[in-house]
Amino acid sequence: MAAQPSVEAQLNQLGEARNLVLRDPGFWPQVLHGTLPIITGPIVEVRRWGADFLAETFSTPVVDARAKQELAIACLDTLLRLSNETETGILKSVVQCSASVYPIIFRHICTNRNDADTWNKMIAIKSKILSLWDVAPIGVRICCIKFVQRVILVQSRGITDPRLVDRSETNLATVPANHPLLSLPSLDAEAQGLLDRLLSILHEDLSEPTLITATLNNLAVLVKTRPPLAQKVIGAVLGFNPFSKMPRTVTVHDRLMAISMEKTVRIMLLNVVRSNPQTPFTGRITQHVARLAQAKAELNDSFSRKRAAASQQEADAKRQKMIGIQSSSTPTATPPPPAAPVPFQPMQSGEVTYAKLFTLATDPAMTSFDGQQLPIDLVLQIVIGSMYSVDQNKLEAAIAEIKSRYAVVLANQPPPSASMLIAPTAPRSQVAGGGPSNQTELTLAKLEKKEEDDEDDEIQLQLGEFKLPPPPRITAEQAHRASLESMDRMFLLIDEFEKTSLISRKSKLGINRLAASNWDREGWITLLTRMATRGSHGETTVKSESGQSMSLADAIRERLFQYIIEDFRRRMDVAVAWLNEEWYNDKVMASGGFTRDQQYPKWMMKTMDAIFPFLEARDRLFMRMLSEIPEIPKELLDKVKILCLDPDRATLGVQMLQYLAMFRPPVREMCVDVLEDLWRNHVDLRPQVQKLVNKFRPEVLTENIKTETSADTNMVVNGSVATPDA
Numbered sequence: 270m271a272a273q274p275s276v277e278a279q280l281n282q283l284g285e286a287r288n289l290v291l292r293d294p295g296f297w298p299q300v301l302h303g304t305l306p307i308i309t310g311p312i313v314e315v316r317r318w319g320a321d322f323l324a325e326t327f328s329t330p331v332v333d334a335r336a337k338q339e340l341a342i343a344c345l346d347t348l349l350r351l352s353n354e355t356e357t358g359i360l361k362s363v364v365q366c367s368a369s370v371y372p373i374i375f376r377h378i379c380t381n382r383n384d385a386d387t388w389n390k391m392i393a394i395k396s397k398i399l400s401l402w403d404v405a406p407i408g409v410r411i412c413c414i415k416f417v418q419r420v421i422l423v424q425s426r427g428i429t430d431p432r433l434v435d436r437s438e439t440n441l442a443t444v445p446a447n448h449p450l451l452s453l454p455s456l457d458a459e460a461q462g463l464l465d466r467l468l469s470i471l472h473e474d475l476s477e478p479t480l481i482t483a484t485l486n487n488l489a490v491l492v493k494t495r496p497p498l499a500q501k502v503i504g505a506v507l508g509f510n511p512f513s514k515m516p517r518t519v520t521v522h523d524r525l526m527a528i529s530m531e532k533t534v535r536i537m538l539l540n541v542v543r544s545n546p547q548t549p550f551t552g553r554i555t556q557h558v559a560r561l562a563q564a565k566a567e568l569n570d571s572f573s574r575k576r577a578a579a580s581q582q583e584a585d586a587k588r589q590k591m592i593g594i595q596s597s598s599t600p601t602a603t604p605p606p607p608a609a610p611v612p613f614q615p616m617q618s619g620e621v622t623y624a625k626l627f628t629l630a631t632d633p634a635m636t637s638f639d640g641q642q643l644p645i646d647l648v649l650q651i652v653i654g655s656m657y658s659v660d661q662n663k664l665e666a667a668i669a670e671i672k673s674r675y676a677v678v679l680a681n682q683p684p685p686s687a688s689m690l691i692a693p694t695a696p697r698s699q700v701a702g703g704g705p706s707n708q709t710e711l712t713l714a715k716l717e718k719k720e721e722d723d724e725d726d727e728i729q730l731q732l733g734e735f736k737l738p739p740p741p742r743i744t745a746e747q748a749h750r751a752s753l754e755s756m757d758r759m760f761l762l763i764d765e766f767e768k769t770s771l772i773s774r775k776s777k778l779g780i781n782r783l784a785a786s787n788w789d790r791e792g793w794i795t796l797l798t799r800m801a802t803r804g805s806h807g808e809t810t811v812k813s814e815s816g817q818s819m820s821l822a823d824a825i826r827e828r829l830f831q832y833i834i835e836d837f838r839r840r841m842d843v844a845v846a847w848l849n850e851e852w853y854n855d856k857v858m859a860s861g862g863f864t865r866d867q868q869y870p871k872w873m874m875k876t877m878d879a880i881f882p883f884l885e886a887r888d889r890l891f892m893r894m895l896s897e898i899p900e901i902p903k904e905l906l907d908k909v910k911i912l913c914l915d916p917d918r919a920t921l922g923v924q925m926l927q928y929l930a931m932f933r934p935p936v937r938e939m940c941v942d943v944l945e946d947l948w949r950n951h952v953d954l955r956p957q958v959q960k961l962v963n964k965f966r967p968e969v970l971t972e973n974i975k976t977e978t979s980a981d982t983n984m985v986v987n988g989s990v991a992t993p994d995a
Contacts, residue, residue, distance in 0.1 A: 276314055279307075283318050294331040301326060301340055309350050313359075320351055320362035327369035334437075341373040345390040352397045357406050364401070364412035367394050368419045372439040375423050378450055379443050388450050395420065411483045414470075417463050418487040424460035425495050438494075464491075464498060468505040474514065478526035481511070485533045492541055503541065503550050506534060507557050512564040521834065524568060525882050531561050536917070569836075613670050621678050629667055752821060756828050759797055763843075766790035798847045801825040802854040802868070826872055834879040841894045848873050852899040874904060881908050886921050892928045901929065901936045910943050913954060923947075923957050930965060941965045 274282075283304065290297045301322075308319020323344060327337060348370070351363045374391045378384060395416075402413040427440040444451050470476050470484045488506065492499045511530035516523060538554045613629045640648065743751075766789055801822050819827070833844045851869040858865055884891060895901065906926075913922030923944075930940040941962075947954045948962045948969065963970055 276312055279312070279315055280318060283307075283315070283322075287322060294329075297326065297332050298336050298340060302343065305344065305347050309347055313356060316351065316354065317356065317359050317362075319347070320354075320359045320366070323348070323351075324362040324366040324369070327366055327373070338373050338377055341370045342377065342387055344370070345374070345387065345394070349390055349394055349397075352394055357408055360401065360405065360409045361412050364398055364409060364416050367398060368412070368416040371395070371416070371419050372423050376439045376443060379439075379445065379448070382445075382449055385450060407477060407479055410480060414467065414480070414483045414487055417467055418490065421460045421464050421467070421491060421498075422494065424456040426457075426497060427494060428496060464501065468502070471505055471509040478511075478530055481509075481530055482533050485530070485537055489537045489540065492537075493544065499541075503538075503554075506537065507550070507553055509534065510561070510564070512561070512568060515568070519568070519571075521879065527568065528565060528883065531565055532917070535561060613667070616674050626674055626678070627671060629670060753824070756797075756825060759793055760828065760832055763790055763793050763797075766793075794843055794846055797825060797829065798850040801829060801847070802850045826868070830872065830876060830879070833876060837880050837883070838888065838890070841890065844876060845894060845897045848876070848898050869900065870902060873898065873900075874902075877905060877908060881912065884912065884918060884921065886918055888921065889924065891921075892925050895925060895929060896932055901933070901939075903939060906936070906939055906943055910947070913943075913947055914951065919954060919957065923954075923961070927961055930961070937965070945969055 286300045286304065290300050304319060304322065308316055308322070310316070326332060326340065332340075344366075348363060348367060351359060352367075354360055354363070371391065374387060378388050378391075381387075398413055398416050401409055402417070403410075405413065423439050423441075425440060426442060427438055441453060441456060444453060444456070467484060467488070470480055485506070488502050492502050511527045511534065515527060535558055538558055541548065542551055542554055612631055614631045616625050616628075643651075829843070829847050833840050833847075837844065848869060851872060855867050855869050880891075895905075909922050909925050911922075912925070913919050915922070926940045926944055930937045930944075933940075944958050944961050945966055948958045959970070
């Protein structure tokens with residue numbers, strides 16, 4: 270008995286069979302009939318390959334429609350068995366294949382009135398798929414939505430205008446009257462029920478964003494090809510607002526999903542108006558699109574201000590103990606007119622003290638307040654804050670008032686008496702009467718004490734260098750909190766400065782300039798980026814907002830990353846400055862022999878992964894950011910390629926590749942490789958990339974022309990396309 274081939278050998282044989290039908294579609298029916306007994310066997314890898322091959326068979330346009338009808342009838346038993354699988358990949362392919370097979374079987378039943386066995390198999394497959402719609406994984410449920418759309422298209426009436434009717438389309442108009450298997454009222458009622466169930470996805474509170482997007486994409490086809498259903502579908506879409514279901518705490522994922530759904534709704538509604546400008550829904554569609562645009566702008570604005578507002582609230586909470594003191598000690602922001610006199614409290618009579626001399630406030634609460642009760646650090650904060658905000662006119666008036674008071678005090682002091690001036694020089698023995706009088710003794714005692722005090726002052730002045738006591742030790746938790754708060758304050762300072770372009774900047778020192786010569790926006794950005802790249806090498810750890818321990822440098826990097834993606838269109842310069850510093854530091858560390866992970870590739874790709882989903886066709890300024898980062902790896906160009914495959918952003922992606930190929934010679938070959946791949950494997954993009962391929966790599970087009978000419982010659986000589994032996 271011959272040994273059974275291994276799984277790998279079977280998959281290789283099946284792959285060779287698939288390559289054969291791709292080269293010559295004429296062998297497709299023969300290969301499919303040969304693989305049907307195999308793909309329902311016990312090996313899951315083979316079943317997965319079979320499900321994928323079935324889905325490809327009925328979705329490819331190279332197989333003839335008549336051959337597809339024969340193959341669809343032969344594949345129903347296999348599809349029914351595979352529909353009982355539990356593996357997600359197999360189920361997805363089975364549902365996709367069934368969506369392609371259902372119109373074919375329906376048309377077959379219309380012309381074969383008595384083929385009840387085939388119709389019952391199709392009904393069993395449909396029931397199984399509808400039962401998976403609510404319980405299967407997300408990927409399978411999306412495929413179920415496509416299947417339901419096909420059922421609705423088949424079981425509803427199409428365009429009634431005979432000039433616009435597509436004879437190849439399958440709908441209720443193809444069902445003959447008095448058909449024994451197909452009941453028109455039942456089919457139409459089922460289609461209406463499935464449509465209502467499909468529209469309910471838009472208004473369910475727990476609907477997944479991916480399901481909503483898939484539903485909207487499938488509804489667009491119904492509006493275009495089924496005018497009787499258009500009113501119900503458009504009404505449901507106009508009642509859907511993706512921003513109304515946003516959670517209280519909006520994450521980047523929530524924001525991306527909402528923007529994606531808004532974009533799908535907007536494109537769908539605008540296509541409806543574009544295809545039929547006279548539709549009665551034009552006014553409502555225009556208003557709804559405007560409301561969605563306003564809600565999107567408000568979401569982006571609130572997301573950009575979220576972190577800054579949170580940081581400001583924390584700062585306000587920390588200062589709540591000194592609000593009353595600052596409000597009374599700090600001058601108001603709006604100064605009075607210069608001509609108005611500044612009111613000061615007159616100096617009180619009696620013994621002159623420093624408190625009386627320098628007390629200018631007229632508020633009784635302030636004059637009776639004992640400043641010694643405040644800690645010294647708080648006093649310093651109040652004094653420094655007052656110095657920055659005090660009005661110059663008020664300051665000059667206060668200084669003048671103190672000078673005048675001091676002059677009055679000096680003028681009112683009595684001059685020293687003659688005895689006080691000469692007594693220190695006269696010996697005690699020369700006083701009349703053989704002993705000093707009481708007044709003389711008192712005067713001498715005062716003068717001696719004054720001399721001793723002066724000597725003490727001189728001794729104090731002759732002491733050595735004065736050293737402040739060491740600061741009190743702080744806990745690790747306090748250090749962590751202070752580090753994060755310092756970072757937040759720095760980012761708040763950056764937003765307070767107005768962004769100045771390089772062209773309008775006054776200082777143009779070129780290569781001789783300092784990195785942070787001024788404490789402006791550029792200076793703070795330079796400080797933060799160099800703290801992240803050069804300030805610490807992992808020896809200092811802090812706790813992030815999520816509670817995880819990380820190095821101080823990584824904490825700053827994470828904060829820079831969050832700051833950039835919150836509003837990347839306005840903060841591209843920050844991203845470029847940071848990534849250039851990371852790349853430079855990686856090179857310096859590598860040349861110095863330090864073994865460490867490269868930080869530039871990690872954070873550059875993380876930043877691009879966060880930005881690319883939000884790019885729109887109008888974001889051409891992003892091409893400049895790609896041109897200014899120091900290094901572009903192949904992984905980044907793969908993301909640009911994915912951008913080219915998006916119909917809405919294909920122009921932006923192609924322009925990025927063209928820009929980089931023209932102005933960044935080191936990556937020109939990689940960019941042209943991507944353009945060549947797009948031209949060879951994506952026919953719909955050929956008109957956009959053909960000119961670029963012809964400019965940078967014309968031999969590709971020449972090779973293709975030779976290949977097509979050779980193929981045409983063979984067809985003329987042989988009368989048909991040469992095929993390999995079966």
